[in-house]
Amino acid sequence: MPAISMKVNGQAVCGEVEGRTLLVEFLRDKLGLTGTHVGCDTSQCGACVVHVDGKAVKSCTALAIACADADVVTIEGLAKNGKLHPMQEAFREHHxxxxxxxxxxxxxxxxxxxxxxxxxxxxxxxxxxxxxxxxRCTGYHNIVAAVKAGAASM
Amino acid sequence: MENFNYVRPAKVADAVKAMKKAKDGKYLAGGHTLLPTLKQGLAAPTDIVDLSGLKNAGVKVGAKSVTIGAGTTHAEVAGSKDLRKAIPGLAKLAGGIGDPHVRHRGTIGGSLANNDPAADYPAAALGLGATIHTSDRKIPAEKYFTGMFSTALKGSEIVTAVEFPVPKKSGYAKFPNPASLYAMVGVFVAQLADGSVRVAVTGAGPGVFRAPELEAALAKNFSAKALDGIAVKAKGLNSDMHASAEYRAHLITVMAKRAVEAAK
Structure with missing residues (x-):
C-alpha cells in the first residue's frame, strides 16, 4: 500500500492508504478525527466538508492519495487553546x-x-x-442566524 | 468501491502512456461523477490516472477568444474577473454548477469529457461554438458531443483545454432539479461576433442540442419577446420522475427567454 503524508490541522501526518481510500476514511479511520461525518456518501449532504489547501471540499468525494502533501483543516482544527472558533461559538449561541x-x-x-x-x-x-x-432537523433558520453572527465576529 | 492502481503523472504524454498501459483505466479529474460511480459499483477500473498533476488550470482571456485549461475548477471559472467581462454567460453558468464545495473540485475538462446529459458546460460549449483541445487534436463542439455520456474522444485521448470565441452577448438560465442541482433544462444563448445567434439546450434530451426554431427567431430580433409563442417539440426529449417531455419542452422556451434577458 502506498504511504502518503499531509498536513492536518497544522500537524504533519502520514499513513498507508489504498488507492480507493477516501479522504474522509483517512481522517476518521486512520487519524481518528471523527468530527468529520459521513452522511449521504454521495456528495450531496455536506456533513463531510473539510478544507483542502484553503478550500471547502466534500471529503467523501476525494481520494486520500490525491490529497497527498495537501494542507487539510477539519472541524477539530478550528478551536484554538481550548477556545471555540467564533463560528463554532455562534452556532452554540444561536442554537x-x-x-x-x-x-x-x-x-x-x-x-x-x-x-x-x-x-x-x-x-x-x-x-x-x-x-x-x-x-434534516432545524429548518435552517438558526443555522442561517448563526452563520451571519459567526461571520460578523470572525 | 473496488481497489485500483493510482498514478498522478505530471505530463500529458505520461498520462496517455499510463492509460495505454492500463488494462481497464479511467482518467480522474475532479472526481465528482467518477467517484460516486465507483462507489455504486457501476464501474470498477483497474487503474486510475489522476489528471490533477498536469496542473493545467487557468483562464486566458484574449480579444477574440478565451482559453480555459481542462483542470480549471468551476469556482475558478466563475471567479475569473476577466471572463466575467468577456463571456458573462459562461462565468454565470460555472457559478451555478452544483454547490460551492463541488465547484472547488469539479473541473471543466472533467465535465466535458463526461458529457452528462444534464451537465451545464456542454450547453456553453455548443452554444458558443467552442473548440475542445485534446492531447491529439482540436475538435469543434459540433463534432464533439455524440450523445448521452458520449463524446468524440478516443481511447486514451485527454481534454487539455477549451477555447471559446468571445461573443457580443451571452446568457445562461437553468431550471435546476432541487435535489441534485443538475439542469432539468438549461439554455445557453449567444450572439456571436458575426451577429449569428446560437441556442444550446442541456438537461432536456439525451444530450446537448441546438434549438434551430429559437435561433431563427432570435436572429431576427435578439429579445425575449421574439420567443413568444414559439414552442419546442417534446418528441425525443427526456421523460422521467422529475418532469415529462412536454414540461421540459415548455421549460426550454421559458429558460431561453430568461437567458436572453440575462444576456450581456
Whole structure:
C-alpha cells in the first residue's frame, strides 16, 4: 500500500492508504478525527466538508492519495487553546443545531464562505451558499442566524 | 468501491502512456461523477490516472477568444474577473454548477469529457461554438458531443483545454432539479461576433442540442419577446420522475427567454 503524508490541522501526518481510500476514511479511520461525518456518501449532504489547501471540499468525494502533501483543516482544527472558533461559538449561541450531525460540515462551509465573501453576509447569500449542506432537523433558520453572527465576529 | 492502481503523472504524454498501459483505466479529474460511480459499483477500473498533476488550470482571456485549461475548477471559472467581462454567460453558468464545495473540485475538462446529459458546460460549449483541445487534436463542439455520456474522444485521448470565441452577448438560465442541482433544462444563448445567434439546450434530451426554431427567431430580433409563442417539440426529449417531455419542452422556451434577458 502506498504511504502518503499531509498536513492536518497544522500537524504533519502520514499513513498507508489504498488507492480507493477516501479522504474522509483517512481522517476518521486512520487519524481518528471523527468530527468529520459521513452522511449521504454521495456528495450531496455536506456533513463531510473539510478544507483542502484553503478550500471547502466534500471529503467523501476525494481520494486520500490525491490529497497527498495537501494542507487539510477539519472541524477539530478550528478551536484554538481550548477556545471555540467564533463560528463554532455562534452556532452554540444561536442554537444552530439540533441533532448536530450536519454541524461540522455546516461550520466548515460557513468558515469557507466568510473567507471567500467577507464578514458581511446577508440571509439570501447564506442560504444560497448552504446549498451543499443539508440539515434534516432545524429548518435552517438558526443555522442561517448563526452563520451571519459567526461571520460578523470572525 | 473496488481497489485500483493510482498514478498522478505530471505530463500529458505520461498520462496517455499510463492509460495505454492500463488494462481497464479511467482518467480522474475532479472526481465528482467518477467517484460516486465507483462507489455504486457501476464501474470498477483497474487503474486510475489522476489528471490533477498536469496542473493545467487557468483562464486566458484574449480579444477574440478565451482559453480555459481542462483542470480549471468551476469556482475558478466563475471567479475569473476577466471572463466575467468577456463571456458573462459562461462565468454565470460555472457559478451555478452544483454547490460551492463541488465547484472547488469539479473541473471543466472533467465535465466535458463526461458529457452528462444534464451537465451545464456542454450547453456553453455548443452554444458558443467552442473548440475542445485534446492531447491529439482540436475538435469543434459540433463534432464533439455524440450523445448521452458520449463524446468524440478516443481511447486514451485527454481534454487539455477549451477555447471559446468571445461573443457580443451571452446568457445562461437553468431550471435546476432541487435535489441534485443538475439542469432539468438549461439554455445557453449567444450572439456571436458575426451577429449569428446560437441556442444550446442541456438537461432536456439525451444530450446537448441546438434549438434551430429559437435561433431563427432570435436572429431576427435578439429579445425575449421574439420567443413568444414559439414552442419546442417534446418528441425525443427526456421523460422521467422529475418532469415529462412536454414540461421540459415548455421549460426550454421559458429558460431561453430568461437567458436572453440575462444576456450581456
Amino acid at each position: 444552530g443545531l439540533q441533532c448536530g450531525f450536519c454541524t461540522p460540515g455546516m461550520i466548515m462551509a460557513a468558515v469557507d464562505m466568510v473567507k471567500r465573501l467577507g464578514k458581511k453576509l446577508d440571509e439570501d447569500t447564506i442560504r444560497h451558499e448552504l446549498e451543499g449542506n443539508i440539515c
